[in-house]
Amino acid sequence: AEYPLLVRALANIVLCHVPGEGVWFTTMEQGHFLVEGTGSELARAFVDQLLPVATARLVIxxxxxxxxxxxxxxxxxxxxxxxxxxxxxxKLGLLPNPFPIEDVLSERDLRHVKRLYGIGGLSYGNLSQRKDETRFWMSASGVDKSKLDQPGRDILLVSDYDAENGRIVLSVPPGVEPRRVSVDAIEHWMIYQENPDAGAILHVHAWVEGIDSTQLVFPCGSEQLASAVADLVRKDADPARAIVGLRNHGITAVGESLTEILDRIEPKVLRQVPMSG
Incomplete structure (x- = not known):
């Protein structure tokens, strides 16, 4: 019930205070969790959760x-x-249908959302594979991941990161109107830069038991989330084959190739992401 409110409000988080229980958080990624407590205890816990989200730097x-x-x-x-x-x-059921935003917003409001956030649609998950020492191909934002048909539009070559201006640099062919690359490109960039043996990265809204995960729910596309995930990968016993969790959101898996990653996670992946406060 809260997610349509989030979309209508053009917000990236919705908060619902339930007296005697706490505050429910709902995020753009459809994650939801409860911060429990009352009085000053709840206020402190609430600020601890909200401040990192409110001050995060987006790289989109x-x-x-x-x-x-x-x-x-x-x-x-x-x-x-x-x-x-x-x-x-x-085929594995790991591409949940995008939220039916057209059922929530009018045509006018939908145009406003797309212009405001620079998106072409909503979709979940992303995948990339290394091209060479510094570049990697990655799925675009807002596309059906089962229909990545046109390179330069649906699959983009990330060639650099402009840290000063917070921009992902993309090499595209002339004459093609490209889509934006996935908002998680900054996360993939950090992982590839730190791990020369990492050949591919997969992010899906699913789970694997027994993995370490980020502790705060940062916005997708933020430097803070990218750094938190890259830090978990770095600490893994085998960073080039790490599987780490994004709390209340999904997993990021690193491997030799996308085929190798899927072969490895398929037997143990859980389609339901556990939610925690």
Missing amino acids: DNDFRPDLEPDLWDGDEITAEIRQAGQRLD
Whole structure:
């Protein structure tokens, strides 16, 4: 019931105070959890949860540069594997249907949301695979991950990160109207930069038992969430094959390739993400 309110309010979090129980948080990622307590105890716990979210720095702007090599305009073997991995995720039931935002907002409000947030739609999960030492291909934002058909539009080459301006740099072919890359590109960038042996990264809204997870619910696309996830990967016994949790949200898995990651997680992945306060 709270998620439609969040969308209508153009907010990234909705808070519901239940006297004698605490405050329920609902996030854009459809995560929800209860901060329990009363009086000053609840106030302190509430601020501890809200402040990191309110002060997070988002890295969701893109710098599109039409400098993609001509021999990559139609993609390569990596984009083909990303496309196949997206189709496999769909068959495994790991691509939940996007929230039916058209049922909540009027056509006018929907145009406003898309313009305000620079999105083409809502979708969940993302996947990437390393191209070379510094670059990686990654799924676009707001696309059906089972239909990643056009490189340069549905799958984008991340070539750099402009830290000063908080922008992900994308190499795109000329004459193609690209979509934005997934908001989690900054997270993937950090992991690839720190782990030369990491060949691919998969993020899905599912869970694996027994994994370490982030402790605070930072917004997707924020430097803080990216740093928290990269830190967990760094601390893993085998960072190049790590599976870490994003609290109340999902998992990020690192591996040799997307095929290798899916082969490894398929037997143990849980489609329901546990929620905790």
